[in-house]
Amino acid sequence: MEDRHGIQEMTAGYGRFESATGRPADPSVPGERFPAFARCASPDLLLPVFRIRQYRRQEEIVAQEGVPDFAFWIVSGCVRTVRQWRDGRRQIGEFLMAGDLFDRDDIGRGRFGAEAVSPTRALCVRVSALQELAARQPCVAIELRQHAVDRMRRTLDRLILLGRMTASERIACFLIEMNERLGAEGTIDLPMNRTDIADYLGLTIETVCRGLAVLRQRGAIAIDRSRITIFDRCALERAERGYLN
């Protein structure tokens, strides 16, 4: 299995751990982000526990009812957490980007599944091993803690968005969020399609299209398929005004 192969490469040393990923673990490589603790934790503790996994577009990472033993650290690509009904309704919990981490607790222990939105490379870590690591290496524990806090903040923000924002506010909010997370100075290459956006924002795909069209007509953005260019960030912020009040 490739898993076995990956482990052997990684256990050979810190350098091999990097080479096992196929590229150097340099945060400056566009789109790739490795855990900060990969730099501060001692390699002999770190290396035996990681595997690298690759996922194709739309590939399932964790089944909806799944409670995996592994935590996943996204190195590149984009993942959605998703819950689907038999009647077709679907809710996306969050989009996870390079640098994000998730495990069974973060997807609600069987509430949500996880799927690759775009081709994704992830560090795959047994939860128990990660916990042991965190117990020995303070910098790991700190980073995990920070992730948990950030996730709760973002999830609470989603409650406000889904509970009390209008369609146009949600869309503006989404663009600002994506601009900050993918942040290439006003040009966003969205990894997800309109259906994913709609299921993330609790809207229909048509409403998302119309909302984007309104922003385009106002000169706030330009739309070229999945590439959104932001001309007038203030207009977006006005559109999501409620968020800040």
Add this chain to the structure above:
Amino acid sequence: MEDRHGIQEMTAGYGRFESATGRPADPSVPGERFPAFARCASPDLLLPVFRIRQYRRQEEIVAQEGVPDFAFWIVSGCVRTVRQWRDGRRQIGEFLMAGDLFDRDDIGRGRFGAEAVSPTRALCVRVSALQELAARQPCVAIELRQHAVDRMRRTLDRLILLGRMTASERIACFLIEMNERLGAEGTIDLPMNRTDIADYLGLTIETVCRGLAVLRQRGAIAIDRSRITIFDRCALERAERGYLN
């Protein structure tokens, strides 16, 4: 101050800790629930860190922008976490009942405030002290961990509710949740008013009233102000069908 007085009482020993609350820490006392670790942790570690606080109806516990140093363990009563806009829109994050715990991270570090829905008694613990306690006493750490997992599950359930459920589904869902949490065998004495319910479910107060009225007309429930009696739980479960699919 009563704080000082409370501390002195509590530091006197385990028995005084109980008496400081005014009543024995017996889980069987109706409506009162103390942390399980109050039984397993050694008293000399536990006692110096706790204070008891009482809050009147509608009293603010944590300001919306507040990041308190304390964690709160609700012994009796009901608390809402709430975010409010200047334009009047309001979203309730969750209702916290006896036995529930929250701290600054659970309310999003300044995202939500906390207010007493009904007269509330809470154990108030400095976060750093609780963390130290958890580091020394495994049973405390386990209980805190379980709370965090439960909270994430419930918050993710709220995402689905707010994003993809109809008004009647939300209302049925709410009644089932409250029945399970307040659970007196089919009779629910809701501590919160209709406005709170509406802001919890992302609806208006009128829609909540109408939804309840429909359930009453179908013979599923009876309504007497804040007292709801459930006659036909299956009808409620049908009304929230999407939730389970």
Add this chain to the structure above:
DNA sequence: CGGGCAATTGAAACTGCTCAACCGCCGTGG
């Protein structure tokens, strides 16, 4: 008994959804 507040009900307005058609791109196969 009256004031005030929460809850309820009714009617109209509106936001967002549903259904449908259409566009443009791209890969495939004749």
Add this chain to the structure above:
DNA sequence: CCACGGCGGTTGAGCAGTTTCAATTGCCCG
């Protein structure tokens, strides 16, 4: 090489569910 089909995205028209606005009821408490 081009026709075709599929898919994602966009736009339009009508509809439905929810909100808004308004009026009324019921209850508690002074």
